[in-house]
Amino acid sequence: MSSILVIEDETDIADLIALHLQREGFTPVLAHDGISGLALAKSGEPALILLDLMLPGMDGVRVFRELRRDPRTLRTPVIMLTARAQTEDRVAGLELGADDYVTKPFSPKELLLRIKSVLKRSDAPASRGTLSAGPFRFDPAALQCYTHNEPLDLTLTEYKLLQHLCEHADQPCDRTDLLRSVWGYSDAANTRTLDTHIKRLRGKLGPHAERLETARGTGYLLRTTA
Secondary structure, three states: OOEEEEEOOOHHHHHHHHHHHHHOOOEEEEEOOHHHHHHHHHHHOOOEEEEEOOOOOOOHHHHHHHHHHOOOOOOOOEEEEEOOOOHHHHHHHHHHOOOEEEEOOOOHHHHHHHHHHHHHHHHHHHHOOOEEEOOEEEEOOOOEEEEOOEEOOOOHHHHHHHHHHHHOOOOOEEHHHHHHHHHOOOOHHHHHHHHHHHHHHHHHOHHHHHHEEEEOOOEEEEOOOO
C-alpha cells in the first residue's frame, strides 16, 4: 500500500480524506500542523503529500519550501489543498513547484482522481529508456536530467514535461497532448497549470531557456539547435 501524508489542521476534513484513502487501499498518515507534518514527511517517505496552505506552527508555503530543500523529499509529489480559490493563489502554488492544486470545498472523488493521476505520472519515467535531445540527457533510473553533465534541479513534473518535449523535439506539442501525457488531464481546462510549469521550467534551463518556444495556436516546442 502507498502511504499518503495528509497535512491538514481541520480534523474533520483530514478524517474525511483518510476515510476515502483507506477505501481506495492507501495508508493515510495525518498531521495537523506544519512542523509535525514536515517531520513525518522526512521520516516516513510517503508516496505523496496532501498539503494545506493555512497551517498552524508553520504555514504550507514554508513546509513546501523545506520539503524541496531536503533530498529525502525533493521528489515527493505534493498536491496543495486550500480554501484559497483565487487564480493568483493557485498560480502561486504551482509556481512554487506543486504537482497539483485542489481547492476547498472539494469532491473526495475528484481528489482521489488527482492523487491517482499524480502517482501514475510519478512512476512513469522509470519505465522509459535513455533519451538525449540537444544538450539534454535523461537518466530515467535516477529521474535526473543533465545539460553538459550538470544536473538540472527539476521537480518530477518538470522532469516529465521536459522529457515529453525532448521526445518530440523540434515538433510543436499540442497543449491537450501535454496535459494528457504529463498531468493525465483529459482536456485543456487546466491550461494555466501548463503555462505556469513552462514558466518555471524556462527559469531553470538557464542559457538553454530560449530553446523552449511557444508555438502559436498549438502549444510549445523544444529546439535541439540553438
